[in-house]
Amino acid sequence: MLTEKIPSAPTAIPAEKLPVLVVDDEYGPRESIAFSLSADFAVETADRAKLALTKIAAKAYSAIVLDIRMPEMDGIRALEEIRKIDPHVSVIMLTGYGTLQTAQQAMVGGANQYLRKPPDISELLDAVRKQTQATKLRRTQAQLANAEHEMNAALKREIEQNEPQIWQARASVELVHDLNNPLTVVIGYAALVAEEARLLGERDPESAKKIMEYSAMVEKAAEYCHHLSENWRMAAKQAPAFTRLDLVSLVQEVRQVIFFGNVAIQCAGEPEAWVRGSKFELMRVFQNLFKNSLEAGTTRLTVTFVHRNTQLELTLADNGSGMEPERLKRALHGGFSSKANGTGLGLSICRHLVGTHGGTLKVDSAPGVGTTARLVFPAAPQE
Numbered sequence: 001m002l003t004e005k006i007p008s009a010p011t012a013i014p015a016e017k018l019p020v021l022v023v024d025d026e027y028g029p030r031e032s033i034a035f036s037l038s039a040d041f042a043v044e045t046a047d048r049a050k051l052a053l054t055k056i057a058a059k060a061y062s063a064i065v066l067d068i069r070m071p072e073m074d075g076i077r078a079l080e081e082i083r084k085i086d087p088h089v090s091v092i093m094l095t096g097y098g099t100l101q102t103a104q105q106a107m108v109g110g111a112n113q114y115l116r117k118p119p120d121i122s123e124l125l126d127a128v129r130k131q132t133q134a135t136k137l138r139r140t141q142a143q144l145a146n147a148e149h150e151m152n153a154a155l156k157r158e159i160e161q162n163e164p165q166i167w168q169a170r171a172s173v174e175l176v177h178d179l180n181n182p183l184t185v186v187i188g189y190a191a192l193v194a195e196e197a198r199l200l201g202e203r204d205p206e207s208a209k210k211i212m213e214y215s216a217m218v219e220k221a222a223e224y225c226h227h228l229s230e231n232w233r234m235a236a237k238q239a240p241a242f243t244r245l246d247l248v249s250l251v252q253e254v255r256q257v258i259f260f261g262n263v264a265i266q267c268a269g270e271p272e273a274w275v276r277g278s279k280f281e282l283m284r285v286f287q288n289l290f291k292n293s294l295e296a297g298t299t300r301l302t303v304t305f306v307h308r309n310t311q312l313e314l315t316l317a318d319n320g321s322g323m324e325p326e327r328l329k330r331a332l333h334g335g336f337s338s339k340a341n342g343t344g345l346g347l348s349i350c351r352h353l354v355g356t357h358g359g360t361l362k363v364d365s366a367p368g369v370g371t372t373a374r375l376v377f378p379a380a381p382q383e
Contacts, residue, residue, distance in 0.1 A: 016042075017040065017041050017042040018041055018042065018062035018063075018132045019041070019042045019043075019044065019059065019060075019061045019062055020037055020041040020042065020043050020044070020061060020062060020063045020064070020065065020128060020132070021043075021044050021045070021046060021052060021055060021056065021061045021063075021064045021065070022034050022037070022043060022044070022045045022046070022064075022065045023045070023046045023048075023049065023052040023064065023065065023066045023067060023070075023075075023078070024045075024047070024065075024066075024067040024070070024094065025047050025048055025067065025070045025071060026067070027047070029067075029094075029117065029118055030045050030047065031045070032118070033065060033119070033124065036121050036124060036125070037065075037124070037125070037128060040125065040128075040129070041062075041063075041128065041132070044061075048070060048071070048072055048073070049070055049072065049073035049074070049075070049077070049078035049081075050072065050073060052064070052066075052078065052082075053078065053081050053082065053085065056082055056085050056086055056089070057085050060086065060089070060139075061086075061089055062089070062090070062131075062132040062135050062136065063089065063090045063091075063092060063128050063131045063132045063135060064082065064089060064090070064091045064092070065092045065094060065124075065128070066078060066079065066082075066091055066092065066093055066094065066111075067093075067094045067117070068093055068094065068095050068096075069096070075093060075094075079091055079093070079110055079111055080110075083110045088135060088138040088139045088142055089135050090112040090113070090131030090132065090134050090135045091110070091111050091112055092111070092112065092113045092114065092115060092127055092128065092131055093111045093113070093114040093115070094114070094115055094116075094117040094119065095114055095115070095116060095117055096116070096117050112131055112134065113127055113130075113131060115127060133192070137192065182221040182224045182225050182257070182258060182287075185217065185218075185221040185257065185258060185260070186218055186221045186225070189214045189215075189217045189218045189221070192214050193211055193214045193215060193218065196210050196211045196214065217256075217257060220253070220257045221257050221258070224257065224258075224280060224283060241278065242276045242277050242278055242357075243276065243277075243278075243279070244274055244275075244276055244380050245274065245275055245276070245277055245279055245282065245380075246272050246273060246274055247273040247274075247275055247282070247305065247312070247314065247377075248267060248270065248271060248272055248273050248305055249272075250279065250282055250283060250286070251265075251267060251286055251303055252267065253283070254283050254286045254287055254290065255290070258283075258287050258290070259290060259291075259294070262290075262294065264294065264298060264299055264300055264301050265290060265301045265303070266300070266301070266302050266303070267302075267303050267304075267305070268302055268303070268304045268305070269304040269305040269306050270305040270306065270307060273305040273307075273312050273314070273379075274312075274379065274380040274382075275312055275357070275377045275378065275379060275380050276357075276378075276380045277357045277377070278357075281353050281356070281357070282353070282357070284349065284350075284353055285349075285350045285353050285354060285375075288347070288349055288350050289316055289350055289373055292347065292371075293316070293318040293320055293371065294320075296318070296320030296321045296322070296371065297320050297321050298318040298319060298320035298370070299319060300318065300319050301316065301317070301318040302315075302316070302317050302318075303315070303316050304317070307379060310378065310379055311376050311377065311378060311379055312376070312377045312378070312379040313374065313375070313376050314374070314375040314376075314377075315372060315373070315374055315375075316372065316373040316374075316375075317370065317371075317372045318370045318371055318372075319369075319370045320370050320371055321367065321368070321370075322365045322366045322367045322368055322369050322370050322371055323365040323366075323367065323371065324365075324367055328363060328365050331347045331348075332347050332348065332351060332363060347361075347363065350373075354375055354377075357377055358377065358378050359375055359376055359377040359378070360375070360376045361373065361374070361375050362374045
């Protein structure tokens with residue numbers, strides 16, 4: 001009697017383990033940490049900092065667990081050297097009770113997290129899982145930034161070589177210029193969503209909540225990209241439709257969606273500021289102004305809303321590097337940028353878009369003091 005042979009289910013291919021380096025001169029703690037991590041990660045070890053630096057120069061690790069107290073070269077000095085080799089890898093410092101202040105100094109010097117030694121196993125695993133994800137996201141963003149730099153350089157050369165067709169070239173560059181930031185956000189959050197989904201079966205239900213939050217951000221950023229491209233397509237046919245908008249809410253949305261909720265950007269003054277305009281055109285204005293400010297080294301950018309009779313005045317004041325009068329004049333005109341990956345169109349785009357809303361834009365700046373942009377719009381009547 002013949003029996004039908006039922007094929008077995010295909011065996012799932014295990015995901016490749018992320019590489020982690022453990023650096024500690026003490027054999028016992030080093031091997032104990034390596035063993036604890038080995039089930040989830042591809043762990044390598046080094047018994048001194050110089051050996052670790054050699055390994056890091058030859059291989060990209062997803063996280064480094066680094067002891068502070070070591071002979072020849074301590075963890076603080078090793079951290080400085082690691083940052084020269086790989087600025088994106090997450091470094092977790094190990095510290096005893098007597099070196100807690102030193103560990104806090106290491107955080108200022110570029111460490112991503114510190115744990116007391118010997119670390120609790122569950123706390124260690126959670127820290128390494130979290131920091132390997134952070135390394136992956138930073139490297140993705142760095143790759144995108146390099147691609148943006150190369151693209152912008154090519155666009156600037158194209159503008160210089162085709163001066164008679166400058167208007168069309170300029171319009172094309174404006175579109176690419178404004179799409180770069182939200183597209184970076186889409187890809188960055190997509191990476192987080194994929195990682196959270198992979199770990200969902202291994203983590204608590206809070207992971208599902210995180211995935212929903214990340215997905216919402218991806219959706220908003222993608223919607224922004226869609227409207228930018230649609231506005232470009234329709235620009236020759238009709239002006240964008242204006243509706244009644246609250247600029248306070250709009251600024252907060254740009255801060256959250258485009259700049260990952262950057263705490264350097266704060267709002268002050270009126271709780272609401274209503275105008276008539278195109279939501280996504282005004283988002284372009286604040287995207288450009290915020291990006292210019294943050295790339296100038298700003299640690300504090302305050303957006304203040306004030307009603308003055310029939311007008312609404314916004315003041316964006318930062319403490320960035322500032323500009324000399326001649327540089328500011330050229331930046332407002334367009335086509336000039338002091339940044340290696342800039343197109344020099346940000347302020348020019350803002351001035352044009354504010355003008356189409358019946359408003360004005362003035363910028364004051366001083367080297368070493370910062371930059372202040374003043375935008376005035378007609379206030380929308382109450383409904």
